[in-house]
Amino acid sequence: MITLKLLLQVAFRNLFKSWVNLIIGGVIFFATFLVVTGGALLDSIDSSMSRSIIGSIAGHLQVYSDKSKEELALFGAMGGETDIAALDSFAPIKAALEKHPNVQTVVPMGTSGALITSGNTVDLTLARLRALYRKNTAEGETAERRGQIDSLKQHVRQLAELLQSELATRRELIREDQVDPADAAALERARSEAFWADFDKDPLGSLEFLENQLAPQVADGDLLYIRYVGTDLASFQKTFDRMQIVDGEAVPPGKRGMLLSKFFYEEFLKLKSARRMDLIKEARDMNKKTIALDPLLQRYVKETSTQTREIVFQLDPIKTKQATARLQDILKSQETDLSRLLSSFLTVNDENFDLRYKQFYEQLVPLLDLYRIKLGDKLTITAFSRTGYVQSVSVPIYGTYQFSGLEKSPLAGAVNLMDLVSFRELYGYLTEEAKAEIAQLKQKSGAAEVKREDAEEALFGEESSPTLVAEATPGLINDDEQVSANTAALRSEDMLKRVYSQKELEDGMVLSAAIILKDPEELNATLAELARTQELKDLKLRVVSWQQAVGIIGQFVLMMKMVLWGVIVILFVVVLAIINNAVMMATLQRVREVGTMRAIGAQRSFILSMILLETVVLGLAFGGLGAGAGSALISWLGNVGIPAGTEELYFFFSGPRLLPTLGANNLITAFALVVGVSLFSTLYPAFLATRVSPVTAMQTDE
């Protein structure tokens, strides 16, 4: 005990005595600081990310078919969706999983994607007009419908005029002969008084003329990829606490419908000028950027002020007049061309932006369709189904939603929610009856398979038919016999009105199921137990944790941890070498002191303990300082937060900023590492010190 006290005294006395100790201390300080802050930051990212992924779509565990060729990736993988085999029915899976005491809820799921196409402005306007005429034929004309028809007709006329002025501009840029005379003639006709006067004599014929001759001259139709998760929407909303409805309402239980992700709705379906105005506002308000200095904002301003076509094309003559008057008023201008007015109105700068933004939303937006699909409209999705047949479904959009903490994440924002029935239809699932019909058609056709490799030999070789040409028997095809009574349109109307029972939802096909656990701490144990269950093996299910279920993103934190540990290992090898050298030097400086101690009776073990203890004290003191500085930094960051500068960071931080917290484990790890490494690197110099003989030490010069 006395020896220890003595040793400690010596250690403290020597702490600041040598500059070598300061170097060692500095290195230890830096290493501890890094381990504490790096570890705490990564742990915080890990826990916030896991909370938002678990609470948004993944659940704690996911199960999917063991026959799948690829691994489940709920947020999609490079190059689209992964190949997951379908599970015939959700009900037995749910029953089997719910037997485990730690399983709280099981939610059915399936992710897929499709391209949605949209015609150009003229196409869309004409499609609305056609729908009104169709309704007139079916139900008779009403005054209200006549009003709508007339307004749309005016709009189409206006579009023809706009096209004409565009064509005039184009003629200045390209050679006259590159303008197709047929197009020009069609445009001329669509602008003529006579055409519109006679429109209602043959409305469908007139519409076809416009659809086939006028509409193809406009090229603003587009293509959009939409990702969706088919699920039991009611159960999903109850289970995943991160999901919040933003606009509109939830899809009523058992009904078909979709909730679009707010991010997707804003990013892809909103009027592009409005979206860019929003982005400028956000960058200015949130990130304190200025149009004058930020090139991205300058690009937005340029695009918004030059691409006014989408606004001009949307307005019918009355609204065009209103918009022109309002802009003239705002800009105090006499200009009559709406496009030019818009262009100068939307050329914003830092001084007028806030006012213009307000005016844009108050004066212009009420005249416009702000979104391509309004809540309550039906979205038509066409998908190449698993069966090879193309399936189209019109799904009503009830509202938009977001996962709190992931509002701005493009990855989470790409997920739109869809009812299971629509999902199954788009996925394509053949009933036994449909399979039998296909088999029968195939058999009746008598078509024999010819392999690509020997097609030429089989079709034209020696064995093939000697004659190529035959006289056909004149056939009379009875159309009505061929086209069986088809009530597809009626059926789809009916299906939208139908309310599906819980049993119908649960008895059908799914791709995966999310499991929420009662005690998340037991995640790994439950995973292992479920994987061992015979019932799940019989159902050919694969059980994975949320990290695995979300694909590469789930591995992100693990990857970052590996990088951090890689850096730490390299750093500590360097630290080891530095400490080792420094203690060596220090020991050599103290040969006389050590020799004297040995001469007056100090044992070798005393010398060894003395040097080791000195390092430990050094490690604890500077390590403590490093840990203290690290803790201070983390606690400061924990108060002010680290802003998520990019959209990717938003996802990993699960929100606009990360508020890191320090765990005891971060401190313990740091101390253990520092003291361990310091001791290890001092072992050899300390051993050398014990070898110093008093005689040699005495003979050494000062």
Next chain:
Amino acid sequence: MTPRNLLSAALAAVLLSAPPALALDAAGMTKLLQEIDDRQRNGGDYKSLLYLEQKEKDKADTVREALIYRRDADDKLMILFTKPKGEAGKGYLRLDKNLWSYDPNVGKWERRTERERIAGTDSRRADFDESRLAEEYVPTYEGEEGLGKFKVHKLALKARPGIDVAYPVIKLWVDKDTDNILKRQEFALSGRLMRTLYYPKWQKLFSESKGTDVWYPQEIRIYDEVEKANSTIVLIKSVDLRSLEANIFTKAWLESKSR
């Protein structure tokens, strides 16, 4: 070299470099293409019943039956799927330069391009439409070849500028005896082979409106050269040359078929 030797050398050079007697010159090729087009065209209307089978990797085969309606004089075409039940009422309508696709399940018309895979198969609109080779392409002669037991002319065709076709370059193997296309390969602008088609059976049928025979391939086998596992079989089951309803090539008519 003596003048005599020189003369015989020149003669030999002329003889050796002369094209084979049976090769086709530009006029001959155009005539051949016009004949191929003309044979398949009908003066009046055309209706056929066809069977379409698609094979794809890791998927069960999909089969369909469809009616094809053509009015060649107006360049109009309609494809109406009739079987299986899930496909009935879907269709395509070509009017002027537009190819419209219709799905009765959603009641929507969508404009598609020439490269549209008809109903997701390896077939294109042009496979079902009247043949317009002479009008759409410029031919060059690539020689005479054997295809199995048949002797064929091999022609390379390049799309004329400004004409929208699914593939800008095609190669044809045309039977020398009957002037029927036996094989066709289609290439993208980059020169990549996209599809190979075989026409092993041709049929002809007397048309009152045309006053002579109308020809059609009874069987077309299409092999996808990009997705090698994919292929399509088209069988024309029967052809009916009676005239069609006047208003058949309208959106309203196709819509009415699914109401």
